[in-house]
Amino acid sequence: MKVAVLGGTGSIGIGLSLRLAISGYNVIVGSRSKDKAKEKAEEYKKILRSEGHEVKIDYAENEKAAEICDVAILAIPCEYIYSTAERLKEALNGKIVVSPAVPMRREGKTFFYNPPPEGSAAEKIASILKDSKVISAFHTIPAKKFADLNSEFVWDVPVCGDDSNAKTVIINVVNSIKGLRALDAGPLSSSRLVESLTPLLINVALRNDMHDLGVRFV
Ligand SMILES: NC(=O)c1ccc[n+]([C@@H]2O[C@H](COP(=O)([O-])OP(=O)(O)OC[C@H]3O[C@@H](n4cnc5c(N)ncnc54)[C@H](OP(=O)(O)O)[C@@H]3O)[C@@H](O)[C@H]2O)c1
Secondary structure, three states: OEEEEEOOOOHHHHHHHHHHHHOOOEEEEEEOOHHHHHHHHHHHHHHHHHOOOOOOEEEEEHHHHHHHOOEEEEOOOHHHHHHHHHHOOOOOOOOEEEEOOOOEEEEOOEEEEOOOOOOOHHHHHHHHOOOOEEEEOOOOOOHHHHHOOOOOOOEEEEEEEOOHHHHHHHHHHHHOOOOEEEEEOOOHHHHHHHHOHHHHHHHHHHHOOOOOOOOOOO
């Protein structure tokens, strides 16, 4: 299965690209710039080779990556994710599209959930990508630790979506990554509950000298 990580050159994109390639998915690193995508894909292959993984990683401009993939993960900051979804709408028709987006605002040292009027980032994306199957996941994964292939973690990943087949595909994608356990967290409208966990994790980390917090349901 071809998984495009659009904005796969950024913080959360690194861990997703590396770890999904290890899982055996045909990963395409997407970027606004083909040169940047190529450079990052080479860098990721080097990291993987140094860890003993001889795997293929492809690269493409976001639009091309969206066209050729089966699943697209929108690893793009919230400020730009909606306009990117608009731009890639045609290319993403019929595809499974994953939103890890967490809209937040900051007041001094405190982060707050800052959803759009649609209720959550995922629902706003679904309102744009009417012909795609939008699923939300990966919101509570701390990017830095996730990118480090030598780090160990046990995190749960709540997955939300309205298309049960697409949700099952993404649950399998999540479960393919060592240390992650996917949990069905309900319809896409439940994304607002999951997205709001991330500012809480950041606020707790900041005040208690903790790092790289994730969630576990026990
Ligand atoms: N960081 C985390 O720990 C974390 C954890 C969970 C979820 N998330 C969510 O994951 C998403 C990505 O977060 P991130 O921290 O990985 O972001 P990021 O590193 O700041 O940016 C990711 C990529 O977005 C692309 N980008 C930047 N400006 C853009 C624009 N104007 N239009 C289109 N693409 C643009 C860039 O790729 P190119 O320059 O190559 O195009 C960049 O490498 C966000 O929605 C965030 O809420 C992040």
